[in-house]
Amino acid sequence: MAVDGDSDIAVVVTCSNQGRTIEAALASLQTQTRSADRIVLVDNDSDDIHTRQVLARVRQPRLSLEHSQPRGLPEALNRGAKKSTSRYLGFLDGGDRWEPAFLQRAAAILDARPEIALVLCSPVEDGQISPARPAGFTFAEVLARGLGMVPCLMRRSLFESLGGFDSGLGDLATDHFWLSAIEQGFSAETIAQPLARRHPLSSVPCKRDRATRQWCEDRQRLLSRHETMAQKQAREILAVSERLVHEEKQRRQALGQEMHTLEATLTQLGAQVQTLEVSLRNSGVQPVDWGDLARVAPFSPLWGAERGEHIDRYYIERFLDRHRSDVRGRVLEVCDDTYTRRFGQGRVLDSDVLDIEQDNPQATIIADLARAHNIPAESYDCFILTQTLYMIYEVADALAHSFRILKPGGVLLCTLPATCRITFEHGGLDSGDFWRFTEASVRRLFAAIVPAQSFEVTVCGNVMVCAAFLQGLALHELPADVLDQTDPWHPLLYCVRAAKPGSAALDGP
């Protein structure tokens, strides 16, 4: 057992479909002024592909990853706690972040005051308009309101005395744990300062939110589990409940007022916009300067080829450059071998060019990728498949064949458009261009074929890049600083590196 003040803390981080916030949660542990010796990240039954991918790539000092599928939150917490023997145990939800001083403050309290078994802190939600008052740590308060999983640090002796979190209670297990601790006379200290933050997104995908009926059922279950104490404290619980109802009514009023204010502001701003627009038109000025973009036909119908470099190639080539070490051994590319030669220097032993068109003189294999049974399985170490899948109606079949023809450990380097004009070069409006993709559809497509941890998706572009690309502008016509600003809501394309499961196909070039 560690005796100095700078050791012997383990933190259990739970993640339930919180792929968009878990990295921030883990990063907050790295900036603690008193660090944890051990971090156990427990995946609580995440079925979201993105979360599974994020969890697969998480690497941090002193961190280990556990899975509790499909047993739920209490099992995840217990599993994490049992992975260490530390004196102090911290629990962090994947949607929360600790301020750098949290562990130091909490551990200092436990170090200095042996009578305290548990230190808690209410998280402040980022950007919250009317936050509810943080819950106090009394039997009546926890029973009446429910704390859920709050940032905390406790003595292991407390965890073990209570036998951990009750697996049979699901998400209620945390409140049951707090109530049991109070019933058994363990003392707790609440840190008043907001040393923990909750990401606003975390309340959306997380299973924390409950419908009213579920809430009532949960409260009833808790009440029956702690009936003796509840009977004794019935008056206090009732008083707290009444106060909470009153507070929530006041909060409802405050939120309603805020909504009213915002709606009135919106109306007022709308009127201001109209007035300003009229004023501008009267001065002979248009409210939006379309300038050179005031045209219904694009500058170029050829992706800007006659003006300069294609904008999408900026992303595609940077992606291939990042993964140039994957371009090795036997390589397959569609249409021609430009990228194979450019990015596979010295590593490529043999290459093929795939095309559906028989008149392509560079093609060494003529096949429809969606029906490419004529290409032997496990033939290639790398398949460069850029901006092609959207032209194949049976896109899932094409992707399945793409992996089938890869050797185990082989890599598919694939790009897919989110925004681009209709391709008339391969069949016009009736055939040859079928799909545009979203981040979700890309992840679903790939996850249907390879494990989530085997592929990674990179989002590229923003609304200005998309507008320029649709207009057929060339790369040099965009300001350089615009290209690398990514807006996931307005993407130009997706880049996917996917490795076929299995041992590496090659020992070396």
Add this chain to the structure above:
Amino acid sequence: MPHPTPDTVDPPHPLAEVLRQQAELGSLMEENRALEAYLRTQLAPRVQLRRLEVERLQEKVDRAQQARDRESEQAELQRRLDETRLLLSRTRAELAQVHAENCALRASASWRITAPARAALELLQRLRQRRTG
């Protein structure tokens, strides 16, 4: 059976009342959570974007106003320049006319005949000035 009067009704057990309160609390919390989410994720960002739009348009209006001010200032300067030019050309014409009259006068016979008398008069005036010091 007589209806119970308020005095004869048993007060509800506190825990039963707690559960009733909990139903109300759960409903309120759910409602507040939904409202808060709507305000934060939809309404507030819309207001923020609209504010930026007003700022952008206001800047444009200001720029248009400045351009109009500059134009009218320029027009005023042009008008004054035109007036000055006109005045200058009139003055020049008058000067030319006076100059021509002057030349004609100096070239006349009477001017030449009276020249000795004007010279004598000029000499006399100079002597008087010297005497008076």
